Amino acid sequence: MSVLIIAEHNNQQLNPATLHAVEAASKLGEVHLLVAGSGISAVVEAAGQVSGVAKVWSADAAYYGEGLAEEIAPLVVKLAEHYTHIGATATAFGKNLLPRVAALLDVPQISDLTEIIDAQTFVRPIYAGNAFETVQSDSAKLVLTFRSTAFTAAAAEGGHATVENVEAAPAQNLSRFVGRELTQSDRPELTQAKVVVTGGRALGSAEQFDALLTPLADVLGAAIGASRAAVDAEYAPNDIQVGQTGKVVAPELYIAVGVSGAIQHIAGMQDSKVIVAINKDADAPIFNIADYGLVGDLFEIVPQLTAALKQ
Amino acid sequence: MKALVAVKRVVDYNVKVRVKADGSDVDIGNVKMSMNPFDEIAVEEAVRLKEAGKISEIVAVSLGEKKCEETLRTALAMGADRAIHVETDAKLEPLAVAKLLKAVADKEQPQLLLLGKQAIDDDANQTAQMLAALLNAAQGTFAAKVVLADNEVLVTREIDGGSETVALTLPAVISADLRLNEPRFVKLPNIMAAKKKPLEKVSPTDLGVDITPRVKVLKMAEPKTRQAGVKVAGVAELVEKLNQARVI
Ligand SMILES: Cc1cc2nc3c(=O)[nH]c(=O)nc-3n(C[C@H](O)[C@H](O)[C@H](O)COP(=O)(O)OP(=O)(O)OC[C@H]3O[C@@H](n4cnc5c(N)ncnc54)[C@H](O)[C@@H]3O)c2cc1C
Numbered sequence: 001m002s003v004l005i006i007a008e009h010n011n012q013q014l015n016p017a018t019l020h021a022v023e024a025a026s027k028l029g030e031v032h033l034l035v036a037g038s039g040i041s042a043v044v045e046a047a048g049q050v051s052g053v054a055k056v057w058s059a060d061a062a063y064y065g066e067g068l069a070e071e072i073a074p075l076v077v078k079l080a081e082h083y084t085h086i087g088a089t090a091t092a093f094g095k096n097l098l099p100r101v102a103a104l105l106d107v108p109q110i111s112d113l114t115e116i117i118d119a120q121t122f123v124r125p126i127y128a129g130n131a132f133e134t135v136q137s138d139s140a141k142l143v144l145t146f147r148s149t150a151f152t153a154a155a156a157e158g159g160h161a162t163v164e165n166v167e168a169a170p171a172q173n174l175s176r177f178v179g180r181e182l183t184q185s186d187r188p189e190l191t192q193a194k195v196v197v198t199g200g201r202a203l204g205s206a207e208q209f210d211a212l213l214t215p216l217a218d219v220l221g222a223a224i225g226a227s228r229a230a231v232d233a234e235y236a237p238n239d240i241q242v243g244q245t246g247k248v249v250a251p252e253l254y255i256a257v258g259v260s261g262a263i264q265h266i267a268g269m270q271d272s273k274v275i276v277a278i279n280k281d282a283d284a285p286i287f288n289i290a291d292y293g294l295v296g297d298l299f300e301i302v303p304q305l306t307a308a309l310k311q
Numbered sequence: 312m313k314a315l316v317a318v319k320r321v322v323d324y325n326v327k328v329r330v331k332a333d334g335s336d337v338d339i340g341n342v343k344m345s346m347n348p349f350d351e352i353a354v355e356e357a358v359r360l361k362e363a364g365k366i367s368e369i370v371a372v373s374l375g376e377k378k379c380e381e382t383l384r385t386a387l388a389m390g391a392d393r394a395i396h397v398e399t400d401a402k403l404e405p406l407a408v409a410k411l412l413k414a415v416a417d418k419e420q421p422q423l424l425l426l427g428k429q430a431i432d433d434d435a436n437q438t439a440q441m442l443a444a445l446l447n448a449a450q451g452t453f454a455a456k457v458v459l460a461d462n463e464v465l466v467t468r469e470i471d472g473g474s475e476t477v478a479l480t481l482p483a484v485i486s487a488d489l490r491l492n493e494p495r496f497v498k499l500p501n502i503m504a505a506k507k508k509p510l511e512k513v514s515p516t517d518l519g520v521d522i523t524p525r526v527k528v529l530k531m532a533e534p535k536t537r538q539a540g541v542k543v544a545g546v547a548e549l550v551e552k553l554n555q556a557r558v559i
Contacts (some may be wrong), residue, residue, distance in 0.1 A: 064370055068477070069440065070449055092470040096452045099405070099440035108406055108525040109433045121529070126433050127328040132336050134529040152461035174449035175479045178465065182473035189472075195558070220559065228489065238455065239471050245349075245489065246428060253558040263327055272536060274558045276549065282542075292552050296533075304546040309559065 001029030001119060003085040004057075006076060009035065009043045009091045011065060016192055017089040019153035024146040026052045026154065033057070033161070036072050048163055050094060051155035061168035066177035067093060073100040074169040080105055084119065090145035091191075102143035109143040110135060114150035115215065126227045128244040130268035148191055149250035149271055183237055190240055193223035195253045198242055198269070201229035202258025202279075202298055209235040212288050212302045213257065219309045225269075226248065227259045243268035243280030258298045261286025278302065312366045312459075312481075314357045314420035316391060317412055317457040318373045320382040321432040334530045349427025351389075352487040356457055358390035358426050365459045366423065371407050372415055374408055376400050380510065387505035388497045394510040395419075397491040397518065403490050405433070407515075407522040409441035414518035416446060421482060423464065428486040429451050439486035449479035453488040 003025040008015040008132050018033070025031045033047045036059040044058045057079060063071045078098075080086060083298035086101060088094030090112040102109035115123035116133070121136045123146070167219055190196065197217045203209040207229065217224050228243060242249055244267035254272035259265060261277070269275070270289060277290035287293040294301060323327055323343040346354075357369045371386035373379035374397040383394035396436045397411050416424060425444075429436040443450035451457070451466030455474060458465040467476045469488045479485075515522045543549045553559045 043354070066475075069441075069452075073444065092453060092468075095436050096440065096468075099437035100444040100450065102437070103406060103409055103444035105442035106406075108404060109435075109437050109441075110526065111437060123532075125534070127322070127337060128431065128434070129534055130328045131330045132532045132534055135526050136529050137526040139525055157501060174447075175451075175477050175478075175483075176463075178478050179478040180470075180473065180475040232489070237473070238488070239472055239474075244431065244434065253553070254416070264324070270534070274553070274556050275537070275540075276553070287542070288539045289537040291556075293540065293542045293551055294545070294549055295542060305549065308550050309545050 001084045002032060002082060003028045003030065003031050003087060004034055004076070004079060004083040006049055006088040006094070006097060007033045007043065008089065008091060009040070010039045011040055012042055014043050014046045016153060017091050017148050019156060020148035020151045021089040021146045022050055022052055022154040023277050024116065024129065024151040025068055025087055028119050030054045034059065034076065034079060036064040036075055038062050044163055046156070048161040049159050051158040053159045054151055056161045056163045057166045059166045059168055063171045064168065065298065068175055069100045069175060070172045070174040071160055073104055074172065075166070076101045077104045078169050081164060083140050083141070087144040087146060088301050089148050094145045098145050105141060105143070107139050107141045107143055108137055109145070109255065110137070111145050112147045113144055114147050125267070128263050129270065130263065134262040144248055146247060149248050158165045158240045165178060181279065187217065188223045190223040190225055190247055192249050193249070195220045195222035196225050196249050196259065197222045197253045197255045198225035198259060199230050199236065199257050200227040200231060200259035203230060203235055206217050207216055207237045212298070216302055216306045219306055256286050256290070257302060260284050261288055261289065312423065313368045313370065313419065313421040314360065314366045314423040314425060315370050315372060315416060315419055316350070316354050316357045316386065316425045316543065317438070318350040318371055318382050318386050319430050319442045320344050320349045320373060320375060320544050321430055324348055324431055330533045331529045334532060336531055344378070346385050347427050347430045349487050349489070351494040352491050353425040353427050354386050354389050354391060355492045356487060359492065360459055361390065369421055370395060370421065371411060372397065374399070374403055374411055383510055387508040388501040389495060393508055396510060396512050397515060398512050399515050399522065401522055403522060404489065404524055404526060405435050405437035406441055406525065407520065408438050409445055409545060411515060411518055411522070412442050412501070413445040423459070424482065424484045425527050426484070426486050428488050437482050443484035446484065448483065449483040450480050451477060451483060452486045454485050455488050455490040457485060457491065477547060486533055549555045
């Protein structure tokens, strides 16, 4: 059995998220990676070194450069006959592309899986993580997305994959890339960070969100997350929302600051190793899952904590 | 220009769903049901586009049991013009839903197809993308902004690390993310008016779609529950605990 994983990248670097999918897929069979993009030699080389990857398909065409699902899906379909499973990490990229592939192949997709029982049987969360379903399919081919926090990352080095070029599928021209705005940040990426500091609605404004959380995150080398209420109130950008419909994180340490702990938020962080909650309401649901709870006003506590950690 | 909006009836987001003791299913008997919140955002977007004179008709579609009528009436009350109910008691997987929606779209020929990015019950996040594939149409998933021009639609999408804008040829499929808009509060007169709007019924057989499940659910389990830990008295104690836990 072989598994095709679609590599996520920016034409220059392989996104570390892909390493989680590779590791997960190695439980299913021989892993091959598809790198589709434009001017991708560095990515192809990096992909070939990923531990556990036997083969890298390289597809270089101008219209693969922006990761448009309309363009890449037919290419994946072209390669699909060789594979029993086709997968990617459940990132915005994987979530956008893979269902399109599944529908073109007329096979089911199993989304965001957290456990592989065997090649046809998987576990995945539903209802904001309030239940985990074990599902099975006898489909000869399956499309899968893997929750990155549920699988360790394959080593980026140590592999010796063969590289083969694959001819581009015809351009679809259904959509056109216009532009991209990426948040510039020196912080670790949220889903890969060892420490996450998350702010909720209680921060009160974008200015206070930054003024309180940035110094704390700085001393901890942490990524910053936000609850949906904080995003809705525009204290923080959407791409740092943690939860059922945002990102799923599982750092060593998660500090929830002024976050109530709604089920939709908990769905995105309950696998963190240690959870700290700072909240002035002693009955906030977040305390039901926090390892260490500190009841009090965050505007006093956070600066104190930052100062104490600096020492 | 016509828009088609798909609305799913799901357990209300305020309900904390529990697994049945025998692990056969989740227990959703007698719980409050609502329109999937992301579908509500999709309906709102369609209504705003209609109010702006960009589209002329909104057709809401729901698939599933008889009570989906209620969900469709909500969409009508929000401003959809008519509704189609693909009625079935069978369990529908995302691929089957996409196929049914494609069959409806083949008849209706909408230029814009709006869906929520994910249903909050199965959390699958597949249907819009699958529908786009089946229609051989462009897709604008996780939409935070939609600007409709004559021959294309500009969609600003939420992606990891920021956002990006794509221009989609029409017809196009769009899946709504939370920042797209804030759905309106439906007023009583609109609810009354919605009762008179047309609601058509079709079956999967009428549409010629095979909806046989392809994935079997073997069991359902409760998540590993975390235990509440300790409350610390102050910052000094917290730092001490975190040092002991070796996480700082
Ligand atoms: C379909 C859907 C999807 C959703 N997806 C997500 C998701 O992915 N992620 C997510 O986070 N939410 C999500 N939500 C929203 C979720 O239900 C909650 O509304 C949200 O998580 C609440 O955010 P919050 O804790 O910041 O705000 P609130 O619930 O308002 O909590 C603020 C907390 O701060 C405390 N507080 C106030 N002032 C202070 C102070 N001075 N010092 C200390 N503490 C203080 C309060 O006691 C309170 O507990 C979703 C909702 C829906 C309907």
